[in-house]
Amino acid sequence: MSLLQLKQVEAYYGAIQALRGVTIDVNEGEIVTLIGSNGAGKSTTLKSICGQVKIRGEVWFNGKNISDQPPHVTAQSGIAHVPEGRRIFPRLTVKENLEMGAFSVKSKSLIRERIEKSFAYFPRLKERYHQVGGTMSGGEQQMLAIARGLMMGPRIILLDEPSMGLAPVIVDQIFEIIQELNESGMTILLVEQNAYQALQIAHRGYVIQTGEIILQDNAAELLKNDQVKEAYLA
Template sequence: MSMLELKKVHAYYGAIHALHGITLTVNPGEIVTLIGSNGAGKSTTLKAICGQAKMTGEVWFAGKEISSWQPHRIAGSGIAHVPEGRKIFPKLTVKENLEMGAFSVKDKKLIKTRIEQAFAYFPRLKERYHQAGGTMSGGEQQMLAIARALMMNPEILLLDEPSMGLAPVLVDQIFDIIHELNEDGMTILLVEQNAYQALQVAHRGYVIQTGEIILQDDAARLLANDQIQEAYLA
């Protein structure tokens, strides 16, 4: 059974028809990437999954249809969303940001355990424990955004443009962490404009253009596809 499945999802921003019948699946243990140019509908797809966009069609998670659920219920069900632009709380410390990620967890010992688990992936954050998030570098803020999402111990992680605005060396670090998370069992749906990096780390990929899926295949075959190379890898 698929962990996540979208069936003919349409999404709207007022009169703007942003998604045109998106259908995709993510199986347990996979990294699936959704690539496409700016404005193609990548972020809107994640928002539709999370209940943050007006939509029709069906979204299924872990065998349940969640299309009509409110965002807080979707988040509590095991779907964690790391939004484009990171959206950390800039005036809160690293510690406070992580605690906000575990807002629904009542067990303080469990919160402490999860913070230590996050530090295992992101040692830099331990060094910045009492530093305000907004004073850190872009790469450190991206690490914090992912770590905050992990505080809910999600079943699937939705990552929206994690490499945006980062220096190449930091991009490599972020993708190494994405690979490590997946090796440890995390299922990931990755939205990226950096098609080369995304397809290097993913198992499968979908290509979205003007709100429609135009191509899907194993990541290795997409990397070798002439059309993809010309449009996204040149």
């Protein structure tokens, strides 16, 4: 059953059209990846879901049309967005960053419970609990960004280039955590330039080029597709 659907979504930056009739389905419990080159429209697709850019077309979540919702309402409805470049609060501690992620959660006990749950996925954050975010490594900041996204208790998490700028060993750790999150029941829409690793863990994938979806298939089939191999796996 579809948890998230984009139906013929178009998005513009001024006179420049960034998305051209993008249609995507993400079923509950899946990892779906969206791959493409720089400027293809991957990040804009996630921003369209979250209400950060004006769109034509429709975005449906959990059976409800959310196309015109403001971003904070979308976040509260169960969609977490971890943007490209991590964008943690660099002057706040790990603890404070996590608490900011739960901005609308009133129960202090629930916040503490979710912090403890995040430590199960990211033990390093427990070690850095009182450390200022901006002084941590890139990998630790990425872990913090994902953990902060989980603090609202989302139904789906949108991950934008989680491997960007990280050492290969840290990339492997991040992808293992993404798989663990999915195995625990989290639905994930993953935007990645590292197409090989994304398709290795995804159930299905879409390829976007100049704002249009040009291919979609099971991830295993996309890994074998000659067009994908030549453009993204070489």
